[in-house]
Amino acid sequence: MNSLYPPKPFLEKEPIRQGHIAVTVFSILLFALSFLLFFDDQFIFLIEMIAVLVIHEGGHYLFMKLYKYENVRMLFVPLMGAFVHGHKDSYRQRQSLVVVMAGPFPGIIIGIALWLLGMNYQVHWMIETALLLFAVNILNLLPVLPLDGGRMLSILFFEKIELFQVVFSFISSLVLIGIGYFMDWYVIMIFGFLMGFQVRSLHRRYLIHKGLKEDEVNFNSTYDNLSDRSYYFVKNHVLEHTPGLRRFVENMEGEDTKTVVANEVKNMLVPPMEQDITFLMKTVILIAWILAVFGPVYLMWSQNLFNKIYAV
Known part of the structure; x- marks a missing residue:
């Protein structure tokens, strides 16, 4: 065929x-x-x-x-x-998840340790570093690609999460822009705008994958293992949803053009992943993710509340 x-x-x-x-x-x-x-x-x-x-x-x-x-x-x-x-x-689900979690989770743990030590001994640099660790790592745990939280959910649930990623990315970008504007945190505001650009890319990827599923084309593959038939369909969907690339192909010829298109096709593929995480493990990971996001927030809130009570 x-x-x-x-x-x-x-x-x-x-x-x-x-x-x-x-x-x-x-x-x-x-x-x-x-x-x-x-x-x-x-x-x-x-x-x-x-x-x-x-x-x-x-x-x-x-x-x-x-x-x-x-x-x-x-x-x-x-x-x-x-x-x-x-x-x-090729990837294993468990290994991929460890790679993703190895960034934010140690940062949260170190941040908690520094926060407790800094508050106990009133060491300013410890408190400030802990706050930075919380900010960077909690932000990275948001369920938005390409952040670690989005990658974690994608590893656990694959294509089921794609539409959620688009919607959540859009809402998150608006929230971050609003927070940055009203609180004069321009770095957060810039990050919100950048996330807004990411929404368009995520939506295009979602539409391409949706079309490929309807055509019964397997895009869970490496480029080397991709059949000529699958390449043909992926290329057509990529060109359909990328007007700039389509105009480039129509106006240019040669091997370089084919290479550009082939790289775009390669970027739309999802590398195969061995499923080796049980439902129980997924549940434990999601609980750990929730604790990592809200645990530091609760810790800071309770510590500040304690200080206020102590001052009274």
């Missing part, structure tokens, strides 16, 4: 590179310089922020290396944050 469809373009595999520490260090320096350019009197806060990001992304990095991910790198983005990149041809 594949003979009825033209062969898919060949894509060269990304060469395996060892994560170079110099690249990470350079990105940290660039992050620090760009921060000090706007906030030159916030050096202590900068050190605390870098430490918080290293703790968070370091968890992802360590477990990606442990589980043999390829091309694992940690990079800092000026005025934005940091991320860890790595990939595999």
Whole structure:
């Protein structure tokens, strides 16, 4: 049956590179310089922020290396944050979940420890670092892609969560923009706008996957294992929902054009994942997620309430 469809373009595999520490260090320096350019009197806060990001992304990095991910790198983005990149041809559900949780969960635990110590001994830098750990990691646990919370729910429930991701991302972007505007937290406001752009991308992905299901096309595959028939259908749906790419294809010819389209097709695929998490484990993980999000909030609220009672 594949003979009825033209062969898919060949894509060269990304060469395996060892994560170079110099690249990470350079990105940290660039992050620090760009921060000090706007906030030159916030050096202590900068050190605390870098430490918080290293703790968070370091968890992802360590477990990606442990589980043999390829091309694992940690990079800092000026005025934005940091991320860890790595990939595999196939995944196990349990390992993927550990990689995701290894970022926010240790950060929350360390934050709680620093908060309790800081409040007990009145150490300002401990309290401030704890607040940063709470803010960064709780924000990352929001059930929105590409945040850790969204990735966690996607790993647990796959395509069932796609429409929810679109709706929740839209609502979350509006809420963050509103909070940032009324409280003069411009970083939160900017993040809300960026999340708004992500909504469009998530909606396009949802529509493409929905169309592929209706055509009974399996998109849970790597590009190498994708049949010519499946490539044909995925490409058509991608072009249908990406007007800019469609115009580019109509006006340009050659192998480079085919490669661009093939990479877009590859980005729409969902790598196969071995299901090895039971219903009980899913329940425990969801409870842990709820505790990680609301536990620090309750801790800060109860501690402040206790201080007020003590002062009275």
